[in-house]
Amino acid sequence: MTGTLQSADFKNPLLAGRRAISLVVAASENNAIGKNNELLWNLPNDLKFFKNTTWGFPVIMGRKTYESVNKPLPGRTNIVVTTKAGWHSEGAITVATIEEGITKAAETNSKQIFIIGGGEIYKQSMELADSIYITRVHAALDGDTFFPVIDASKWKLTSNEDFPVDDKHAYSYSFQIWEKIMVN
Ligand SMILES: NC(=O)c1ccc[n+]([C@@H]2O[C@H](COP(=O)([O-])OP(=O)(O)OC[C@H]3O[C@@H](n4cnc5c(N)ncnc54)[C@H](OP(=O)(O)O)[C@@H]3O)[C@@H](O)[C@H]2O)c1
Numbered sequence: 248m249t250g251t252l253q254s255a256d257f258k259n260p261l262l263a264g265r266r267a268i269s270l271v272v273a274a275s276e277n278n279a280i281g282k283n284n285e286l287l288w289n290l291p292n293d294l295k296f297f298k299n300t301t302w303g304f305p306v307i308m309g310r311k312t313y314e315s316v317n318k319p320l321p322g323r324t325n326i327v328v329t330t331k332a333g334w335h336s337e338g339a340i341t342v343a344t345i346e347e348g349i350t351k352a353a354e355t356n357s358k359q360i361f362i363i364g365g366g367e368i369y370k371q372s373m374e375l376a377d378s379i380y381i382t383r384v385h386a387a388l389d390g391d392t393f394f395p396v397i398d399a400s401k402w403k404l405t406s407n408e409d410f411p412v413d414d415k416h417a418y419s420y421s422f423q424i425w426e427k428i429m430v431n
Contacts, residue, residue, distance in 0.1 A: 273382035279390025284315045293382045305352035309368040366392035379425040
């Protein structure tokens with residue numbers, strides 16, 4: 248694709264009458280998102296951003312991500328994807344596939360659905376998603392779980408806000424939004 252992208256070049260699922268699906272993630276420069284089933288940093292502003300962005304909406308996550316938090320996220324419909332028949336946690340909806348999770352999320356009548364990780368779920372959801380809310384943590388870190396590379400021929404950066412290191416944040420970081428480029 249060449250030339251300047253126009254707004255019509257982006258999918259607008261809301262105009263198309265369907266749910267918007269967004270991934271929300273925090274990833275280092277080398278796309279690390281976790282290690283030993285934990286996050287790699289403590290960035291309070293990112294946690295606030297995550298809470299504010301997803302509050303009131305359905306959130307879909309892998310069983311390992313759910314168990315790393317080990318309780319439902321308040322104020323959101325928690326949907327957990329697992330192959331384990333009979334897996335159950337109070338306050339969460341269990342589904343057997345990501346697609347079933349999206350169906351359950353759509354049943355809440357929410358216009359927006361968030362997919363919140365982890366690595367396995369992001370990898371399988373890139374094709375489904377309309378946008379990516381990524382907190383880019385400006386460091387190369389040692390992880391065991393990764394976010395897929397964002398292919399700039401398929402995704403367009405539409406928003407970027409930079410924040411410096413401060414006494415509560417050991418790394419500088421940027422809140423970015425990427426939107427999928429519509430291919431006609
Ligand atoms: N930085 C961030 O923004 C962020 C966000 C979320 C998570 N994380 C980190 O990511 C790591 C966890 O990610 P992960 O990749 O190990 O695990 P995950 O994606 O959270 O969960 C993987 C599990 O989800 C289930 N699953 C995956 N695909 C499925 C499918 N197609 N159908 C049915 N079930 C499916 C399986 O559960 P069963 O084994 O039960 O079948 C699988 O073991 C942790 O370190 C966490 O801290 C980071």
